[in-house]
Amino acid sequence: MDPDTPHVAxxxxxxxxxEREEHRSLExxxxxxxxxxxxxxxxxxxxxxxxxxSGNDQVDGRVISCMPSAGPAGGVGLDVTMxxxxxxxxxxxxYLRLLSGQGRTVLVVGWGKxxxxxxxxxxxxxxxxxxxxxxxxxxDTLAAAxxxxxxxxxxxxxxxxxxxxxxxxxxxxxxxxxxxxxVLAVEGSFEPGRELAWVHDAGWSTDRYEMGARDLRVxxxxxxxxxxxxxxxxxxxxxxxxxxxxxxxxxxxxATATLGLADGxxxxxxxxxxxxxxxxxVAGLARMLxxxxxxxxxxxxxxxxxxAAGIGLNGFAGQGATVMVFGEERKA
Amino acid sequence: MNRQHVxxxxxxxSEYVTRRTDVTFPELVREGALLALAxxxxxxxxxxxxxxPLAPDALIGVGNxxxxxxxxxxxxxxxxxxxxxxxxxxxxxxxxxxxxxxxGMFDVVLVAGADRVSxxxxxxxxxNKMWDVGYERPVPLNTITMLALSxxxxxxxxxADETDMARVTVKNRRHASLNPKAHLRxxxxxxxxxxxxxxxxxxxxxxxxxxxxxxxxxVLVSERYARAHGLHPAWxxxxxxxxxxxxMGDRVGPRSVSDHADADALAVAFQRAYTRAGVTDPGRQxxxxxxxxxxxxxxxxxxxxxxxxxxxxxxRRIAEGHFALGANGIVVNPSxxxxxxxxxxxxxxxxxxxxxxxxQGRAGAHQVADARTAVASAIGGDHxxxxxxxxxxxxxxxx
Amino acid sequence: xTTIPAPAAGGPQFYEQTWDLSYRHALGETTSAFLGAxxxxxxxxxxxxxxxxxxxPARSFCDRDHVDTTDWVEVARTGxxxxxxxxxEPFRNLPAPPYALAYVTLDGAxxxxxxxxxxxxxxDKDAAVAALAIGTRVEVGFADEPQGTAADYWxxxxxxx
Numbered sequence: 068m069d070p071d072t073p074h075v076a077x078x079x080x081x082x083x084x085x086e087r088e089e090h091r092s093l094e095x096x097x098x099x100x101x102x103x104x105x106x107x108x109x110x111x112x113x114x115x116x117x118x119x120x121s122g123n124d125q126v127d128g129r130v131i132s133c134m135p136s137a138g139p140a141g142g143v144g145l146d147v148t149m150x151x152x153x154x155x156x157x158x159x160x161x162y163l164r165l166l167s168g169q170g171r172t173v174l175v176v177g178w179g180k181x182x183x184x185x186x187x188x189x190x191x192x193x194x195x196x197x198x199x200x201x202x203x204x205x206x207d208t209l210a211a212a213x214x215x216x217x218x219x220x221x222x223x224x225x226x227x228x229x230x231x232x233x234x235x236x237x238x239x240x241x242x243x244x245x246x247x248x249x250v251l252a253v254e255g256s257f258e259p260g261r262e263l264a265w266v267h268d269a270g271w272s273t274d275r276y277e278m279g280a281r282d283l284r285v286x287x288x289x290x291x292x293x294x295x296x297x298x299x300x301x302x303x304x305x306x307x308x309x310x311x312x313x314x315x316x317x318x319x320x321x322a323t324a325t326l327g328l329a330d331g332x333x334x335x336x337x338x339x340x341x342x343x344x345x346x347x348x349v350a351g352l353a354r355m356l357x358x359x360x361x362x363x364x365x366x367x368x369x370x371x372x373x374x375a376a377g378i379g380l381n382g383f384a385g386q387g388a389t390v391m392v393f394g395e396e397r398k399a
Numbered sequence: 400m401n402r403q404h405v406x407x408x409x410x411x412x413s414e415y416v417t418r419r420t421d422v423t424f425p426e427l428v429r430e431g432a433l434l435a436l437a438x439x440x441x442x443x444x445x446x447x448x449x450x451x452p453l454a455p456d457a458l459i460g461v462g463n464x465x466x467x468x469x470x471x472x473x474x475x476x477x478x479x480x481x482x483x484x485x486x487x488x489x490x491x492x493x494x495x496x497x498x499x500x501x502x503g504m505f506d507v508v509l510v511a512g513a514d515r516v517s518x519x520x521x522x523x524x525x526x527n528k529m530w531d532v533g534y535e536r537p538v539p540l541n542t543i544t545m546l547a548l549s550x551x552x553x554x555x556x557x558x559a560d561e562t563d564m565a566r567v568t569v570k571n572r573r574h575a576s577l578n579p580k581a582h583l584r585x586x587x588x589x590x591x592x593x594x595x596x597x598x599x600x601x602x603x604x605x606x607x608x609x610x611x612x613x614x615x616x617x618v619l620v621s622e623r624y625a626r627a628h629g630l631h632p633a634w635x636x637x638x639x640x641x642x643x644x645x646x647m648g649d650r651v652g653p654r655s656v657s658d659h660a661d662a663d664a665l666a667v668a669f670q671r672a673y674t675r676a677g678v679t680d681p682g683r684q685x686x687x688x689x690x691x692x693x694x695x696x697x698x699x700x701x702x703x704x705x706x707x708x709x710x711x712x713x714x715r716r717i718a719e720g721h722f723a724l725g726a727n728g729i730v731v732n733p734s735x736x737x738x739x740x741x742x743x744x745x746x747x748x749x750x751x752x753x754x755x756x757x758x759q760g761r762a763g764a765h766q767v768a769d770a771r772t773a774v775a776s777a778i779g780g781d782h783x784x785x786x787x788x789x790x791x792x793x794x795x796x797x798x
Numbered sequence: 799x800t801t802i803p804a805p806a807a808g809g810p811q812f813y814e815q816t817w818d819l820s821y822r823h824a825l826g827e828t829t830s831a832f833l834g835a836x837x838x839x840x841x842x843x844x845x846x847x848x849x850x851x852x853x854x855p856a857r858s859f860c861d862r863d864h865v866d867t868t869d870w871v872e873v874a875r876t877g878x879x880x881x882x883x884x885x886x887e888p889f890r891n892l893p894a895p896p897y898a899l900a901y902v903t904l905d906g907a908x909x910x911x912x913x914x915x916x917x918x919x920x921x922d923k924d925a926a927v928a929a930l931a932i933g934t935r936v937e938v939g940f941a942d943e944p945q946g947t948a949a950d951y952w953x954x955x956x957x958x959x
Contacts (some may be wrong), residue, residue, distance in 0.1 A: 072502075072503050088824060089824050090824070090827060091826050091827075092532070092533075092823070092824055092825055092826035092829065093823075093824070093826065094826075095826045095828075095858055097699060098858075098859045098864075101864070102864065102865075112864045116404075117640075118642075123462070123463070123789035124457065124462075125457075125462045125817075125819060127534075128528070128532070128819065128821035128823060129485065129528070129529075130455050130457055130483045130525060130526060130528040130529045131454065131455055131529050131780060131782065132483075132484065132780070132782065133484060133485070133780065134485065134529050134530075134643055134645055134780045134783060135530075135531060135532075137642050137645065137780075137783065137784070138644055138645050138646075138861030139859065139861065141862050141864045142642045142665070143643065143644050143862055143864075144641065144642065145641070145642055146639075146640035146641065146642070146671075147484075147642040147784060148484060148491050148494070148495060148639070148640070149482065149483050149484055150461075150480055150481065150482060150495075151453070151465070151481045151482065152451070152463065152465050152466075152479070152480045152481035156480040156481075158496070159480070160480065160495065162944050163498050163499060163502045163504070163635075164498055166501075166503060166504065167497075167498045167499075167501035167502040167503075168501060169498065169501075180824075182824070183821050183822060183824060184819070184820075184821055184822075185820035185821060185822055186819075186820065188818060189818075190462070190819055191462075193456070193460075193461065193817055193819070194460040194461065194462035194463045194466070196461055196467050197460060197461065197813055197815050198423075200812065201815070230683035270478070271478045271479070271480070272476060272477060272478055272479070273466075273474055273475060273476075273477065273479040274469070274475055274476070275469055275470050275471050275475045275476075276466050276467050276468075276469050277470065279618060280470070287476070291476055291477075295478070302573070304693055305573070310443060376898070377868065381466075382463065382466045383466070386466055387466070387479065393504060399512055420810035420812075421810065457817065460815060460817065462900075472856045527892060531949065532823040532825065533823070533825040533829040533832075533833065533855075534829065534832075534912075534948055535912060535948070536948075537883070537947060537948040537949045538899060538912050538913060538914065538948065539889070539892040539893055539897070539899070540899070540912065541889060541892065542888070543885075544883050544899060546887060547883035547885075548881040548882070548883050548899075548901065549881070551881055551882065551883060551932075552880070552881040552932065555931075555932045596884070596886070596887070596889040597884075597885065597886040597887070597923065598886065599883045599884070599885045599886070600883055600884045600885075600886070600923060600927060601883075602883075644861050644862065645861070645902065646861070646909065647910075647912070648854075648880075648901045648903075648909045648910035648911060648912060649853070649861075649909045649910075650907060651880035651881065651901060651903065651909075651910050652880065652903050652909065652910065654849070654851050654908040654909075655909075656862070659881060660881075
């Protein structure tokens with residue numbers, strides 16, 4: 068990479084998670100989260116050089132989600148781009164914006180409010196293509212179960228808490244309403260020490276849509292993303308912890324193997340998929356912000372500098388995967 | 400800014416038509432990808448990353464429709480993301496691809512996509528769901544009425560009328576008749592436009608874009624890649640985006656900062672692109688404008704926002720024959736523009752594609768003589784998301 | 799595996815599918831209060847403490863200044879047309895034409911409210927267009943039994959005006 072490429076830091080993160088928010092509109096939640104993260108970063112929105120948004124039209128019932136949300140996110144008068152493929156891609160895109168020299172600061176906001184959907188599962192079903200998969204009712208849970216079935220070695224669960232064999236309720240991600248916001252900034256644009264974490268690198272990749280053409284046992288997209296960050300010296304060998312959003316707990320376990328983590332690296336310290344709920348569209352973003360927050364400089368910390376990765380798996384059975392690596396110290 | 404210059408190595412467009420029954424949506428996307436790759440003279444193997452433009456999922460009927468198109472794009476195993484900025488999606492995706500390259504992470508980035516609005520039996524009622532849940536959806540706003548409101552207000556403020564709007568259609572249809580890819584290619588007269596049926600006054604059928612099916616794509620490359628391979632892409636010299644308030648009712652009256660009659664926030668996006676490109680006098684320095692205007696009325700205020708005419712002056716300039724193929728000075732929408740072809744998700748990609756062909760002298764019958772520089776723009780949301788970029792055939796200072 | 803001749807397609811096939819997605823949107827307290835006031839035939843706005851504008855319909859924050867709005871303001875039921883359109887084209891799942899829509903700045907408000915214009919003969923387009931010219935004064939009409947939704951109100955030309 069160009070030696071002039073700036074170092075990028077996460078200045079602040081803010082998450083607003085509610086099991087079921089009935090008192091505030093989605094737009095009000097976005098406004099409040101954006102205000103909060105800007106305050107935490109010590110920035111006026113007018114000082115921003117861009118805003119990156121991510122929402123899912125079907126989950127929230129907004130046909131072009133960026134329309135009602137750009138204003139509450141503080142985007143009036145600014146360059147606003149919605150990255151609709153997933154919240155984790157929005158954070159990556161915010162990072163790319165700064166690397167490309169488009170200003171010194173960017174606000175990234177992603178959200179999901181499945182409680183507005185009368186049948187959130189049905190909103191998921193429309194992600195199945197209409198010719199074959201929709202007819203069989205394919206959704207995230209079924210796809211995750213098909214994938215998990217390929218990893219079964221012991222006959223699988225037999226209890227009555229099976230949702231879609233071999234997955235039980237505890238194996239599946241819990242959902243909630245949530246808005247996730249972060250301010251990224253290039254070095255020199257903020258007071259040193261003000262940063263929460265430094266971005267070391269990002270990698271993202273995708274596998275095929277057709278599950279019949281994939282080997283679901285192998286997390287191909289995740290392996291691709293891992294290779295990208297490994298190539299720049301930011302691979303899993305150096306991570307002290309990792310936060311993984313996956314379609315199932317077996318997928319998280321498989322991901323730790325796919326990544327090849329160092330001994331002692333903490334996995335999902337912020338909670339299991341079932342105990343740390345997030346909207347599907349931004350579950351990866353949530354884990355990335357958790358990872359960034361986890362490396363924040365601590366008093367009386369004498370160990371080696373923390374490096375944490377946030378991992379998102381998006382689409383049926385982790386069709387897509389994103390890795391973002393954060394460090395307590397600037398990338399060497 | 401511009402650590403790395405970013406070039407446009409190749410562009411592709413299918414013909415734009417009302418309906419395609421021979422292909423699925425991903426197969427149509429694949430057409431856009433293959434056309435762009437062929438024009439660039441590379442294969443998918445050389446592509447480092449893919450950016451996919453797709454506006455509302457509801458119009459193609461598949462949620463997160465980008466994931467369905469990964470195979471068609473040859474994106475499997477590559478970094479891939481989707482942009483949705485409404486009608487500006489195509490150009491925002493180009494700007495996102497520019498960002499991928501300018502970041503230094505990638506040398507070759509593909510943008511390709513498609514739309515087939517005709518698959519949605521109720522596009523305008525789907526698009527009504529763009530508006531505010533509590534206040535605006537109970538009123539039948541849609542993309543036609545929102546711009547009818549703008550058109551009538553423009554006409555009122557500047558003393559323009561439906562004949563001024565009709566002249567835009569006449570110019571663009573004549574241009575489209577020379578463009579084999581355009582959807583509406585039959586020339587029309589002012590009288591015919593004025594006699595066409597009223598959709599939402601003052602917008603008549605003759606003032607409106609078609610619902611188009613088609614595909615488009617582009618390959619963006621880094622300067623180091625172009626030099627290493629001895630290639631001569633067109634160059635993106637400046638980009639700019641800006642965003643307006645969502646609330647159309649906030650764009651009127653003495654306390655508004657921009658008027659729904661005008662495209663003031665788009666003027667800011669143009670200015671951002673011009674500043675980066677070193678353009679100070681666009682009407683003189685630029686040869687071609689491929690600007691997003693799905694209704695005749697929109698072209699009037701976008702010409703003004705682009706700095707090609709003073710506010711309220713576009714109707715007179717068009718009546719005098721300016722901005723048309725063959726006229727002296729900058730030509731606006733030599734392809735026939737969005738008014739003659741509007742495949743929503745890739746309409747902004749098509750603007751870049753046409754601008755590229757023009758600055759490289761490859762536009763065929765609708766070529767602007769000796770064109771070297773161009774500006775392209777797009778609009779999304781309820782006249783809310785604005786994108787602009789400046790293109791030239793070399794990296795010389797734009798004089 | 800055996801290679802076979804291309805099967806006869808018999809012409810393109812189509813799948814008719816409908817997205818039957820239902821939502822129960824949380825409107826928030828500010829929008830809820832605005833709609834509640836409609837049931838009392840009152841139109842409310844919120845004042846932005848930074849720019850001082852009275853935003854109608856009422857919003858809990860100002861997108862220009864990115865701050866919470868602070869005060870409730872009741873605005874008049876009269877105002878002036880800022881822009882309008884008359885729709886003559888039928889759109890699937892939208893009301894049958896013709897109908898007129900207008901944005902009206904009510905007296906005391908700084909932003910315009912959208913609504914139908916009722917009580918006007920739209921069959922003569924030119925006459926209707928002239929009657930609704932920008933700046934024309936209108937009044938807010940209310941349903942006999944307002945339900946607290948944005949469908950409760952509309953605009954109409956003053957009687958005898």
